[in-house]
Structure formats: C-alpha cells, structure tokens
Amino acid sequence: xxxxxxxxxSPAASxxxxxxxxxxxxxxxxxxxxxxxxxxxxxxxxxVRREEIRxxxxxxxxxxxxxxxxxxxxxxxxxGRVLFDGRDIAxxxxxxxxxxxxxxxxxxxNILPNATTLENVRVAAQSRRHGWSMLAHHRAFRDILDKAExxxxxxxxxAKADELAANLSHGEQRNLEIGIALATEPQLLCxxxxxxxxxxxxxxxxxxxxxxIAKDLTILIVEHDMQVVMQLAHRITVxxxxxxxxxxxxxxxxxxxxxxxxxxxx
Amino acid sequence: xxxxxxALQPLVTVEGVHTYYGKSHVLFGVSLKVGRGEVVGLLxxxxxxxxTTLKTIMGLLAPSRGRITLDGRDITGQPAHRLAxxxxxxxxxxxxxxxxxxxxxxxRTGLDRGGVSDTRKRQLLDKVYAxxxxxxxxxxQAGGTLSGGEQQMLAIARAMMLEPKIILLDEPTEGLMxxxxxQIREIIAVLHKEGVAILLVEQNVPLTLAxxxxxxxxxxxxxxxxxxxxxxxVTDPVIHQYLGV
Amino acid sequence: MDLFSGLPxxxxxxxxxxxxxxGMILALVASGLTLIxxxxxxxxxxxxxxFMLGAYMGVVTFAATGNFWIALVGATLxxxxxxxxxxxxxxxxxxxxxxxxxxxxxxxxxxVLQNYALWQFGPVARKIxxxxxxxxxxxxxxxxxxxxxxxxxxxxxxxxxxxxLKYGRYGIWIRxxxxxxxxxxxxGIPVPWVHTGVFAIGAGMAAASGVLFAPLxxxxxxxxxxxxxxxxxxxxxxxxxxxxxxxxxxxxxSLLEAYASIWVSPAQAVIVSSVxxxxxxxxxxxxxxxxxxx
Numbered sequence: 143x144x145x146x147x148x149x150x151x152s153p154a155a156s157x158x159x160x161x162x163x164x165x166x167x168x169x170x171x172x173x174x175x176x177x178x179x180x181x182x183x184x185x186x187x188x189x190v191r192r193e194e195i196r197x198x199x200x201x202x203x204x205x206x207x208x209x210x211x212x213x214x215x216x217x218x219x220x221x222g223r224v225l226f227d228g229r230d231i232a233x234x235x236x237x238x239x240x241x242x243x244x245x246x247x248x249x250x251x252n253i254l255p256n257a258t259t260l261e262n263v264r265v266a267a268q269s270r271r272h273g274w275s276m277l278a279h280h281r282a283f284r285d286i287l288d289k290a291e292x293x294x295x296x297x298x299x300x301a302k303a304d305e306l307a308a309n310l311s312h313g314e315q316r317n318l319e320i321g322i323a324l325a326t327e328p329q330l331l332c333x334x335x336x337x338x339x340x341x342x343x344x345x346x347x348x349x350x351x352x353x354x355i356a357k358d359l360t361i362l363i364v365e366h367d368m369q370v371v372m373q374l375a376h377r378i379t380v381x382x383x384x385x386x387x388x389x390x391x392x393x394x395x396x397x398x399x400x401x402x403x404x405x406x407x408x
Numbered sequence: 409x410x411x412x413x414x415a416l417q418p419l420v421t422v423e424g425v426h427t428y429y430g431k432s433h434v435l436f437g438v439s440l441k442v443g444r445g446e447v448v449g450l451l452x453x454x455x456x457x458x459x460t461t462l463k464t465i466m467g468l469l470a471p472s473r474g475r476i477t478l479d480g481r482d483i484t485g486q487p488a489h490r491l492a493x494x495x496x497x498x499x500x501x502x503x504x505x506x507x508x509x510x511x512x513x514x515x516r517t518g519l520d521r522g523g524v525s526d527t528r529k530r531q532l533l534d535k536v537y538a539x540x541x542x543x544x545x546x547x548x549q550a551g552g553t554l555s556g557g558e559q560q561m562l563a564i565a566r567a568m569m570l571e572p573k574i575i576l577l578d579e580p581t582e583g584l585m586x587x588x589x590x591q592i593r594e595i596i597a598v599l600h601k602e603g604v605a606i607l608l609v610e611q612n613v614p615l616t617l618a619x620x621x622x623x624x625x626x627x628x629x630x631x632x633x634x635x636x637x638x639x640x641x642v643t644d645p646v647i648h649q650y651l652g653v
Numbered sequence: 654m655d656l657f658s659g660l661p662x663x664x665x666x667x668x669x670x671x672x673x674x675x676g677m678i679l680a681l682v683a684s685g686l687t688l689i690x691x692x693x694x695x696x697x698x699x700x701x702x703x704f705m706l707g708a709y710m711g712v713v714t715f716a717a718t719g720n721f722w723i724a725l726v727g728a729t730l731x732x733x734x735x736x737x738x739x740x741x742x743x744x745x746x747x748x749x750x751x752x753x754x755x756x757x758x759x760x761x762x763x764x765v766l767q768n769y770a771l772w773q774f775g776p777v778a779r780k781i782x783x784x785x786x787x788x789x790x791x792x793x794x795x796x797x798x799x800x801x802x803x804x805x806x807x808x809x810x811x812x813x814x815x816x817x818l819k820y821g822r823y824g825i826w827i828r829x830x831x832x833x834x835x836x837x838x839x840x841g842i843p844v845p846w847v848h849t850g851v852f853a854i855g856a857g858m859a860a861a862s863g864v865l866f867a868p869l870x871x872x873x874x875x876x877x878x879x880x881x882x883x884x885x886x887x888x889x890x891x892x893x894x895x896x897x898x899x900x901x902x903x904x905x906x907s908l909l910e911a912y913a914s915i916w917v918s919p920a921q922a923v924i925v926s927s928v929x930x931x932x933x934x935x936x937x938x939x940x941x942x943x944x945x946x947x
Contacts, residue, residue, distance in 0.1 A: 199653065201611070202454055202582070312431045338455060339432030342628055366455035367628070368653055380653075396653050405453075406642060406651055407612040466839055492841035504836045506829050517829050517840040520822050570841060 164192040166225075167330055167360045168213070168244075173222035173232075175208050175384075182208040183219070184384040190330075195352070195361045197371040200381035201404060206364045207249075209381065210332050213362075214246045215239040226330070240269070245328035247319040249335045255308035259299050259318055262307050264290040266325035290325060296355055297321040298347065313344030317351060324355060331355075333363040337370055349374055372396070380404075417480055419444045419605050420465065420496075420574055425474030427457075427464045434460045436629040437474065442574060445603045447596060449616040449637060452626035452650055458609040459501055461626070462576040465607070466498045467491040479573070493521060497567030497575040501582065503559045505566065507552030511543050514551050514562055518569025536565045539598065557588040564595060574605040581612050593619060613642050613651060625650040663792040664915055670791065672911030674800045676904035677807035681862040682880055683887040683899045684811055685855030691894025692831045692851045694752065695744060698759040700859055701881025702766035707732045707860025708872040709770055712779045721784035725864045729857045736856025740849050748845075763877075770874035778871025781864065803865045810861060811900065814854070827851060831894070883923075886930045892940025901942045905929075 166189050175183040183205045190196045198206050211217035212224060215236035224232040231239055254262050267289045294300045297317045302310060307318060316336055323331055333352070337345040349370055352361065365371050371378060372392045380387045380401050388398045395401055418441040427435040435457050442448045450458050463469045465476055467488040476484045478494060492498070506514050515536065519529045537544035540561045546554060554562060560580055567575050577596075581589045589612065596619045599606060610616045616623065617637050625633040627650055640647065682704055689697045710728035715721060739762060747754045784802075788795040818824040830837040830847045838844050863876075870876065883906070891902030906926045914922035933941050 312433060315431070335455070339429070339434055341433060341436055345628070366453055368453065371653075378653075401653055402648075405611075405653055406647060407614070468835060468839065488835075488838035489841050489843045492839055498839040500836070500839070504833055506832045506836070508832055509825070509828060513825055513828075516825055517837070517842060520825065521841055566840065 167192050169225040171223045173212060174220050176220045182384050186386055190360060192360055195356055195374055195376050197375035197378045198362060198364045198381060199371055199378060204381040205384040206381055210334055210364060214244060214332060240326055243329035245323035245326045246332040247323045247334060247336060249338060251315045251319055253307045253315055253318050257307055258304050259307055260290055260294060260303040262318060263293050263321050263325045266322045270327050293321050293325045297351055313340050317348060330360045335364055337367050345370060418442060419479060421477045422465060423475045425464055425471045427460055427469050427471050434629055438631055440624050440631055442605050442607050445605050447600050447606045447608060447620045449620035449623040450607060450609045450626060451616060451623055456626045457629040458626055459578050462578050462609055466496055466576055492570055495573035497570045497572035499563045499567050499575060499577050499580060501578040503563040505551040505559050505562050509551055510548050511551060511562060512547045514566050515569050518566050532569055536568055540565055557584055572604060576607050578609045581615060613647055667792055667794055668911040668915055672908035673904060674804045676907030677804040678862050678866055679883055679887055679907055680900040680903035681807040681810060681858055683884040683903050684896060685858035686884050687888045687894055687896060687899045689852055689855040693848045695755050699762035699766060700884060701877025702763045703732055703736060703856045703859040704863040704880050705770060705877035706766060707863030708867045709774060711781050711864035711867055712872050715781050728864045729861045732860035733853040733857035737849050737853040740852040745845060767874050778873045780871060781867040783868035806865060883926055886926050890929055890933045890941050892943035895940055895943055898940050898942035
C-alpha cells in the first residue's frame with residue numbers, strides 16, 4: 143500500500159448522510175484539567191454529532207489521552223462540563239459511564255489473557271443485562287451468547303472464538319479489545335490508538351473493521367497514523383498544549399498552516 | 409587500524425532489524441547506516457518507531473531479527489553496558505539524568521570506565537565544563553534541581569564522558585525554549601567538529617535539516633525514504649508526507 | 654509492679670540502652686535487606702539464614718584461630734562470597750520474570766541453608782566467646798562492655814557503608830543503578846555485577862550481625878528466623894529501600910519492645926513490633942520514616 147496522505151478526499155465522508163445535521167451526542171464546555179502546575183487541558187469546547195467519526199490528533203503531550211480519560215471517567219476534570227446525551231457526566235466513575243453508553247478501547251491491551259476470545263466478549267455483553275436472578279432461564283444466556291458471537295463476527299474473530307486470548311496475534315488482540323468495547327452496546331466508542339504496533343496489513347484490517355462497525359455508532363479515535371486518520375475520519379480535531387488548535391475536515395486540516403507549523407515545528 | 413577500507417566502512421549499520429515490545433511488533437525491518445563522524449537525521453511522526461530504533465542500537469532492546477554492526481563488528485544483542493564501553497553514547501528522550509546525584513557525579517558515571525587515567529578524566533571534565541559553563545557552576549548541585557535545558561545539557565555532557573564514537577540523540581529539543589533550541593544546534597555542530605557521529609531523532613525539521621548531512625524518514629516501523637539533507641527544505645512534499653498531516 | 658507510683662527510671666534507662674543495642678544489630682541486618690530490595694527489587698527471604706550462616710562461619714573460624722576479630726572479618730567475607738555465588742546462580746537467571754519467582758527462590762534458599770546447617774553442625778547450640786569480658790556498673794546492673802561494643806561496631810559498619818555509597822567509586826555505580834537501572838547500563842555500568850555486589854554486601858552485613866550477636870545467645874540453625882521476621886517489619890516500617898528509615902525504624906521498634914518488656918515478658922513484648930507494623934500499613938504504608946508521598 144503506497145503512502146498517500148495527500149489524498150484529499152476521505153472515503154468515509156462520502157456516501158454518508160450530512161453528519162452536521164445530526165444532534166450532538168457529546169459536548170464538552172470549558173473542559174479543564176490541571177495537575178498541580180501543569181495544565182493538561184485548557185478550556186476545551188468540543189462537540190461531536192451522532193454517527194460521526196472524529197479523529198483527535200496532536201503532538202506528544204497535547205492532551206489527547208487526558209481528554210479521553212475525562213470522557214470515560216478515569217479522570218475527574220478540574221472544571222468544565224462533559225455533556226453526554228444532554229447530561230453532565232464529568233466526574234462519574236467509569237462503570238457508570240459505561241452504563242450510560244460510552245465504551246473505550248485502550249492503548250495497552252486490556253483483555254483477559256486466560257479466557258477465550260468468546261468469553262472475553264461475553265463478559266462485556268453480560269454487563270448490559272441487569273438483574274440478580276440466579277435462577278434465570280437458560281434462554282437469557284442464549285441471548286448474551288448470540289450477542290457475543292455477533293460482535294466477534296463483526297470484528298473478524300469468529301474463527302478464533304475458542305482460542306485463548308493470550309494466543310492471539312497482537313493485531314487480533316487489539317481488534318478483540320474493540321470487540322469488548324462494542325459488546326457493551328455503546329452509543330459512543332472511544333478508540334485509543336487502535337493501530338499502535340500494527341503492521342501495514344493489520345492496520346488496513348482494523349480500518350476496515352472500524353468502517354464496518356461505524357453504522358449507528360459515534361466514534362472518537364485518537365491516532366498518530368495519518369493514513370488512518372485521513373481515510374477514516376469525517377472531521378478532525380487537533381489538540382496542542384491542551385487547547386483546540388484547529389477543527390475541520392481532513393482536507394481543511396491538511397492545508398491549515400497553524401497545524402503544519404505545529405507538526406513540522408517551523 | 410585505519411586504511412582506505414575502514415575509512416569507507418560505515419561506523420554503524422542497522423540491517424533489517426525487527427523489535428518487539430512484548431507482543432507489539434514495533435520495528436518491521438529497519439535498515440540504516442551512519443558513517444564515521446556523520447550527522448544523520450531520523451525523522452517521522454510520533455509512534456513510528458524512532459526511539460525504539462535508538463534503543464535497539466543501544467542494546468536496551470534486543471532485536472528479534474536483523475543485525476547491527478559497530479566498526480564492522482557484529483554487536484547484535486549485546487547488552488547496553490558493553491556497547492557504552494565500545495563507544496555508543498545515548499541521550500534519551502526524557503533526558504533521564506540521575507536526579508539524586510550531583511552534576512559532577514552524573515558525569516563521573518561515564519568516567520569510571522577503567523583504562524582511563526586520572527589525567528584524562530580531568531581533561532574530559534575540563535573540556536565539558538568549558539563547553540557547558542552552567543554545568544561547572546552547578547557541579548555540586550543535585551541533578552534534579554536543574555532546569556529542563558540544563559538537564560538536557562547534562563545528559564549530553566554525560567554521554568560525552570564515554571568518549572563515544574557515536575551519540576544517539578533522542579529528541580533533544582523537545583520541551584525546550586527556542587533559545588535553548590539554538591544552543592542544541594550549536595552543541596551538535598561542536599560534536600560534529602570533534603568527529604563524533606550523531607544519529608539524531610527529531611521532530612524539529614529545520615534543526616534537523618540544518619544539522620544533518622543525510623536524513624532517513626520512518627513510517628510504521630520501517631525506513632521509507634532517504635535523502636541528502638542539503639537538498640531538502642521544510643516545504644518539500646516529502647517532509648509533508650512523513651511528518652505532516 | 655505498680656505502673657505509676659515511682660516510675661522505675663533506672664529500669665527505663667537500662668532498657669533504653671538495651672533497646673539501642675538490640676536496635677543497632679537489627680539495623681545492621683535490616684540495612685542489608687533494604688539495600689537488596691531497593692536496588693534489585695528482590696525480597697530476600699534467605700536473609701536470616703545468611704545471618705545464621707555468618708554466625709556458624711564465625712564459630713568455625715573462632716574454633717580454628719581462637720580470635721574473635723578474625724572470626725568476625727573472616728565470616729563476613731566468606732558469607733559475602735557465598736552470597737555473591739548464590740545470587741549469580743539462583744537469582745540472576747530469574748531477572749525479568751514474575752517477582753514471585755525470586756520470592757520462592759530465596760525462600761527455597763533459606764530452607765536449604767537451614768537444613769544444611771542442621772546437618773553440618775548438629776542441633777546443639779554452639780558458642781563464640783566475646784573478645785573481652787568485663788562489665789561496668791550501669792545503675793543497678795553490671796552491664797557488659799561487649800554489648801556496647803556491638804552497638805558501636807554496628808553503627809561503624811553502617812556508617813562505613815554510607816560513606817562508601819557517597820564517596821566511593823563503586824558507590825556511585827550503586828546509587829546510579831538504584832535511581833535508573835536502564836540509564837546506568839547506557840552509561841557503561843555493568844548492572845548485573847552491581848546487583849551481585851550489592852547482594853554480597855547485604856549478605857556480609859547480615860553475617861557480621863550474626864557473629865556480633867552470637868556471644869549473647871547460642872548459635873543454632875534456627876536463629877535466623879526471629880531476626881528475619883523483625884528485619885522485614887523494620888524494612889516495611891522504615892520504608893522499603895530507605896536506608897536511613899530502616900535504621901530509625903530498627904531503633905524505634907527495639908526501644909518500644911525494650912520498654913514493653915518492663916511490664917510484660919520479652920516473649921510478649923515482641924507483639925509490639927507487629928502492632929507497629931499493622932499501624933504503619935494502615936496509615937503510612939510507604940513507611941513511617943519516609944516523607945509523605947504527594
């Protein structure tokens with residue numbers, strides 16, 4: 143695959159309804175995070191609409207992970223609001239946020255190595271079914287099992303359902319991670335550097351995967367690989383020193399002089 | 409032993425190196441060369457494997473495949489402390505000076521190598537203090553009390569104590585003020601004049617193009633392109649391709 | 654004895670001296686332990702056995718030469734060498750693996766050493782004679798000079814080691830390796846050998862304590878067990894890897910125990926150290942004598 147990051151048309155954008163007319167799924171207002179003297183996020187106003195794929199890029203230390211951490215309850219912001227479906231979720235613990243409908247995959251793989259691929263996904267699918275009934279009819283479990291198998295199919299791991307997760311290749315483990323997030327039936331999926339450490343072929347597969355699952359889902363993706371970003375994202379947000387430097391379509395961002403200056407340090 | 413063959417032979421060669429972090433395959437066959445006394449730049453975006461390449465050359469990571477040579481001799485898989493004594497100096501991305509040791513003690517870690525006479529040690533210290541007067545001033549201060557720029561200088565000075573043939577410099581200007589960036593440029597020039605080869609990993613394109621003779625471009629764990637630095641400018645499409653958005 | 658009427662000042666002062674003496678030996682044992690943990694992240698369950706081995710080497714050397722000082726120096730050096738050999742053969746191959754492996758390995762070593770001592774020397778306690786008898790009047794007691802000597806020597810050894818760390822050439826190697834193992838390697842410091850050296854020093858310190866302590870009690874194959882437990886408590890209370898903290902903690906705990914044994918039997922006084930340990934873990938788990946982590 144020849145590198146062609148000067149490709150100005152993003153296939154993801156074409157063939158989709160006008161994303162701009164959809165309601166906002168997630169919005170942040172004045173989101174600020176300070177660690178002692180260091181301001182990791184500085185008054186970030188951000189908005190993403192339903193069924194949009196938004197990439198968040200920026201140099202090292204720009205605040206991308208911190209931003210994700212605020213959205214997913216890992217970090218409590220110093221000030222500002224995080225509005226998901228209109229309700230402020232800032233400071234809620236991760237399990238509550240997961241139940242509200244935000245799922246996240248991590249940079250460092252977080253799978254259960256000693257469980258099978260299917261079991262990994264099934265555990266996540268189970269979290270959506272409530273109830274303490276220990277005498278539940280087996281049909282309830284059939285439900286969860288079907289869901290888990292469907293998710294495995296969508297991330298391309300159906301053939302490895304009974305394989306121990308530890309035995310999967312790195313690329314497969316990262317995809318399993320996405321599957322686990324998917325199984326929680328989120329409205330918003332946050333992918334943290336999903337193609338890190340992957341070969342070009344594996345990256346290509348993961349990109350296809352994201353395109354497949356993007357229906358009915360809003361996706362935020364932090365990435366360094368510009369190929370992935372340019373070809374997948376509808377819109378891109380560029381962070382720099384904790385602030386939003388620029389926002390726009392891939393074409394707009396590629397030509398934005400401020401962004402170039404920051405990336406090339408001219 | 410010098411002669412026409414050794415003069416032409418590169419100082420360091422990296423051939424088809426693959427490196428893993430646990431299961432994560434980070435380097436997918438990196439190949440590059442650094443000649444004696446040459447300044448070579450290694451450019452690329454975050455996460456492409458530039459730091460991992462330096463760590464592999466330094467012996468801090470063992471390659472799973474491929475070969476690394478120094479002065480014609482195979483050093484693949486050798487531990488870092490042996491390579492440091494063979495003449496490879498390393499200045500890592502976060503400086504990593506010994507915070508609880510004084511400036512002088514930090515420098516001494518590179519001096520107590522065995523086979524170095526006391527006079528030579530004195531000479532090396534004097535030389536480094538002459539290049540970095542601020543380190544001389546702070547010689548008895550704990551490393552952790554130095555400013556970011558001073559720590560960067562200490563990290564470079566510390567590597568110089570090894571009298572290395574090549575110094576691996578990982579993003580020396582990251583987080584430094586513009587004034588300090590030009591100081592780094594001068595330091596690189598001085599090292600080059602002394603005949604020390606440098607493999608410079610940087611995201612600062614103008615600095616790299618100005619300081620290097622040749623530049624490699626990395627993407628997704630391999631070296632994708634290679635050019636003479638003199639022929640490149642910041643606005644070149646190749647720069648945009650491997651570093652831009 | 655009535656607790657509050659006529660507080661037994663003399664007894665308290667005598668116990669203070671006893672506490673400090675015991676504390677200094679404990680400090681010496683614990684120093685080696687915390688050093689090994691601080692630099693190599695190895696929890697050395699065999700440390701008490703190195704103490705015991707040192708005492709036995711002292712017995713053997715003493716029997717051969719009749720000289721206490723030769724026994725002290727000889728035992729220290731011998732056990733340091735044995736420690737180095739043990740580290741290279743048993744612990745070095747385990748570097749990089751699950752820490753549980755080293756814990757099991759050192760625990761296994763302790764069992765091997767104990768049983769070796771039992772097999773080699775038999776169950777009857779041995780004795781080393783102190784280099785000089787002689788006592789001085791301390792309040793109502795005739796206090797043996799030798800006990801003072803123990804405290805002074807332990808302090809001297811610890812002080813000597815501290816100076817070596819601060820000013821010695823290899824002291825810099827050890828300090829650099831403790832702070833940043835990876836960068837130390839990149840500076841040419843042979844980190845695997847630094848680890849061996851540190852283990853040897855730790856073993857030597859344990860051995861020296863063993864020889865110093867031997868004249869006070871009998872030397873038996875199980876003498877290490879009591880000490881290693883207390884030493885671990887000291888290391889946790891003092892802050893793992895914190896040399897100064899271990900010394901302070903050793904004296905602190907020994908003093909508390911010495912005072913406690915005014916009112917209860919010494920066997921029960923040992924509970925004091927466990928209580929201190931529990932309180933430390935509950936409220937200041939990084940160590941009592943460590944600055945509060947931010």
